[in-house]
Amino acid sequence: MKIVRADVIVTCPGRNFVTLKIVTDDGVHGLGDATLNGRELAVAAYLKDHVCPLLIGRDPHRIEDIWQYLYKGAYWRRGPVTMSAIAAVDTALWDIKAKVAGLPLYQLLGGASRETVMVYSHATGRDLAEALDVYGQHVDLGYKAVRIQCGVPGMRSTYGVSKDGEAYEPAKAGLPEEQYWSTEKYLDFVPRLFEGVRARYGFDTHLLHDCHHRLTPIEAARLGKAIEPYRLYWMEDPTPAENQQSFELIRRHTVTPLAVGEVFNSIFDCKQLIEAQLIDYIRATVVHAGGITHLRRIFDFAALHNVRSGSHGASDLSPVCMGAALHLDLAIPNFGVQEFMGYPAEALEVFPHAWRFDRGTMHPGEAPGHGVDIDEKLAARFPYRPAYLPVARLDDGTLCNW
Ligand SMILES: O=C(O)[C@@H](O)[C@@H](O)[C@H](O)[C@H](O)CO
């Protein structure tokens, strides 16, 4: 079998997505997600100009060899653009292999280790009262794990909260929006949010929260310690993880579980975090961490150190990525939880999918491959629209972590 075509499809059904479609001489095709929020066209160009021509004529079954060829052969290793492109190729090849075998992808990964995949949803509110009400709505929908984010009194904007009460979407059309941030106000307020959740809903649901890289290690340590009575499932991205050693300081002070990894693209971004058991959940995902092949390697390494998975699944990771992620989630022994924000209705139409959601759990479905396809005619009706993640500044104008 040979690869005869590799096409990059850019579409914006509610938000921008980049998809790689690989076609074989047998007429089988596979899809991979290549979406990098706010830098979509860079990955599209990397694929079109530098990767697709290298694929033509190769045997699609040689997934590991093609992965190594694209990784080692580029000379320039790692980085989100390169690794998202490699991920797209890898995911499409696994899709093809499973389709040829006539099996859902999870069967090729060792078969199901569980019946369903627990997902966590996003409860957001402009203030405490709204956030607590929305949390309750998610519990009523059957979610067993809910992440809560809330507007902070005295702060004009904050991470993770939609302005209009609609579904939260971080990227905005046009140039990046400037937001403001005050760690002091946040740290004063946020323990009350978790106290409110536990007082009203008890301890039956897993409670999650994303700090979105905003704290210094010592601030994160202070927060983790303060919120121990509310027993969070995890505190996510408390501080930027470029310096993995930072987490030693946080760990020394708190038993609040830590989850990190949505911006990671390689096992080397989390090697120390995992080896030294500085985190509890690794949140890397298929599209940004080199595809099924490389993410499986990360998860297996994490399993050796009692670290569980908690893959990023925001709406900027396409329904193709979600499909692929669910197969891995179902198969690996050290699964923790999968993020699921849902998608705009148009996106679900552009990407027909076998995965399904049922009261806080998901399943990748039994279709051969990863089970997600693309309606190219419909996709063409939604051309790319520039959209960017915001940036954040402190009161004095200093640019800080968003
Ligand atoms: O945990 C999450 O879902 C977030 O951190 C994301 O919304 C993140 O900001 C976006 O996916 C960035 O593209």
Ligand SMILES: [Mg+2]
């Ligand atoms: Mg996050």
